[in-house]
Amino acid sequence: MTELGVRERQKRETRASILQAALDQFAERGFDGASIRDIAKRAGVFHGLIKYHFENKEELWKAAVSFLFERQATEMANPEGFDDLPPAEQARNWLRRYVHYCAHHPEHARIMVQESLRDSERLRWAVKEHIAPVHEIARDVSSRWMQAGIYPAIPYHAIIYIISSSAQAPFMLAPEVRHSSGVDVMNTAQIDAYADALITMLFDHKIKD
Amino acid sequence: MTELGVRERQKRETRASILQAALDQFAERGFDGASIRDIAKRAGVFHGLIKYHFENKEELWKAAVSFLFERQATEMANPEGFDDLPPAEQARNWLRRYVHYCAHHPEHARIMVQESLRDSERLRWAVKEHIAPVHEIARDVSSRWMQAGIYPAIPYHAIIYIISSSAQAPFMLAPEVRHSSGVDVMNTAQIDAYADALITMLFDHKIKD
DNA sequence: CCCTTATTATCCAAGCTGGATAACAAAAAG
DNA sequence: CTTTTTGTTATCCAGCTTGGATAATAAGGG
Numbered sequence: 175m176t177e178l179g180v181r182e183r184q185k186r187e188t189r190a191s192i193l194q195a196a197l198d199q200f201a202e203r204g205f206d207g208a209s210i211r212d213i214a215k216r217a218g219v220f221h222g223l224i225k226y227h228f229e230n231k232e233e234l235w236k237a238a239v240s241f242l243f244e245r246q247a248t249e250m251a252n253p254e255g256f257d258d259l260p261p262a263e264q265a266r267n268w269l270r271r272y273v274h275y276c277a278h279h280p281e282h283a284r285i286m287v288q289e290s291l292r293d294s295e296r297l298r299w300a301v302k303e304h305i306a307p308v309h310e311i312a313r314d315v316s317s318r319w320m321q322a323g324i325y326p327a328i329p330y331h332a333i334i335y336i337i338s339s340s341a342q343a344p345f346m347l348a349p350e351v352r353h354s355s356g357v358d359v360m361n362t363a364q365i366d367a368y369a370d371a372l373i374t375m376l377f378d379h380k381i382k383d
Numbered sequence: 384m385t386e387l388g389v390r391e392r393q394k395r396e397t398r399a400s401i402l403q404a405a406l407d408q409f410a411e412r413g414f415d416g417a418s419i420r421d422i423a424k425r426a427g428v429f430h431g432l433i434k435y436h437f438e439n440k441e442e443l444w445k446a447a448v449s450f451l452f453e454r455q456a457t458e459m460a461n462p463e464g465f466d467d468l469p470p471a472e473q474a475r476n477w478l479r480r481y482v483h484y485c486a487h488h489p490e491h492a493r494i495m496v497q498e499s500l501r502d503s504e505r506l507r508w509a510v511k512e513h514i515a516p517v518h519e520i521a522r523d524v525s526s527r528w529m530q531a532g533i534y535p536a537i538p539y540h541a542i543i544y545i546i547s548s549s550a551q552a553p554f555m556l557a558p559e560v561r562h563s564s565g566v567d568v569m570n571t572a573q574i575d576a577y578a579d580a581l582i583t584m585l586f587d588h589k590i591k592d
Numbered sequence: 593c594c595c596t597t598a599t600t601a602t603c604c605a606a607g608c609t610g611g612a613t614a615a616c617a618a619a620a621a622g
Numbered sequence: 623c624t625t626t627t628t629g630t631t632a633t634c635c636a637g638c639t640t641g642g643a644t645a646a647t648a649a650g651g652g
Contacts (some may be wrong), residue, residue: 179650179651180650180651181598181649181650185597188599202501203413204412204416206416209639209640209641211641219599220599220601222601223598223600225643226598231641265590286559287555290555290557290558290559291411291493292411293558297558297559297562302562305559306563323590324590326587326588328579328580329580330564331560331566332553332581333580334564335552336549336552336580336584338552339548339552340545340548342548343544343547344541346496346500347499347544349499349506350495350510350514351544354510354514355539355540371535371537371538371542371545375534375537375541375542375545375585376584377589378535379534380588381474382471382531382532388619388620390618390620390628393629394628397630418608418609419610419611420609429630429632431611431612432630432631434611434612435628439610440610
């Protein structure tokens with residue numbers, strides 16, 4: 175591949191650490207509440223450096239969110255042989271992987287919620303740039319899975335919000351879960367247990383009456 | 384009842400409007416992001432007045448949250464004859480009412496999420512003072528409904544977070560829903576449609592394979 | 593050995609913060 | 623009808639944080 179000098183290599187590393195620090199800080203405090211100084215401190219660099227790498231706070235936010243969604247696309251890519259599975263197994267397999275993604279990157283749900291709580295211009299940007307395309311795909315998959323009897327015949331947006339919110343909730347709200355249930359949801363055993371529970375609730379259970 | 388003078392009456396009114404304005408503003412911006420001045424402006428009063436009615440910002444927050452949970456208890460009280468319904472009907476009836484509550488008071492989920500995103504001291508206070516008691520009750524009900532086959536045999540905290548998050552999500556995230564799906568979830572028809580969808584998904588559907 | 597550039601150190605003007613104090617107006621009490 | 627109480631408003635303030643600009647620095651690359 176391209177030979178990377180020490181210079182360029184370090185530059186990319188600091189850029190990446192700024193991006194992740196920005197994600198965490200924006201997720202925790204929201205756009206206005208997260209100061210450039212705090213982000214820099216979190217990334218272990220000097221705050222002026224952020225202005226050097228990114229035009230301004232707004233651009234930093236967009237860069238961070240773009241990084242977030244690109245990473246999601248990578249990590250959520252279907253594994254080898256996925257398409258050969260029967261639909262019901264596809265659904266279970268996908269949902270389990272999605273739960274793990276939510277657990278490992280709680281900042282994703284958090285940062286999106288932060289913007290949605292204020293109906294910002296940035297939210298509209300994110301919807302247009304990243305969320306809408308994802309929903310587009312989700313719609314198609316939902317449509318197929320609905321015909322296969324995986325999902326019931328309910329509106330698409332209902333499916334999307336039921337699935338995504340219940341997969342994200344305990345990890346997005348990890349502190350609340352810890353304080354109220356005493357459960358630490360952030361370890362592999364618990365994550366899998368929750369995935370099992372969710373799959374059971376959504377796919378393998380109906381009321382007896 | 385107690386005779387209320389004009390004075391006392393107006394005082395309670397402004398107090399109430401400050402509380403609701405505080406709820407909305409805290410929900411939108413979080414504790415630090417919501418300034419006393421903005422809350423006052425939202426309530427249509429002078430900002431010094433807040434200091435007069437409430438000791439300080441912290442106490443205002445607690446008063447607002449207490450008001451929130453007390454109102455929830457009132458509005459979510461089971462209707463006449465609820466206990467005589469068969470369990471499956473109880474579950475459907477309760478869930479529908481809960482969806483309506485979430486739709487009419489999206490600030491509830493929003494304000495709790497705000498605090499949970501930062502793991503604040505206030506979150507711990509709210510958990511101890513209000514959330515834990517609610518969970519206590521939810522545990523008991525879940526236990527009974529689990530034995531009746533309404534809920535599958537999965538951990539309590541999983542049930543709680545699946546139900547509550549999926550009931551709250553589209554209303555808490557109303558702006559995102561509007562921008563991405565073009566649906567305005569905040570009208571009665573849509574609320575009932577979502578309640579139907581959720582009841583179907585959770586109670587009346589399982590995968591066919 | 594010099595030039596480029598990634599990084600750091602100061603500095604600044606502006607805005608907003610929570611809260612204190614003083615003025616005011618109208619209801620309640622006498 | 624006057625006086626007192628009290629709910630409400632108008633100013634004021636010291637202090638902190640903010641995003642961003644500018645100047646200094648140090649180390650890599652040619």
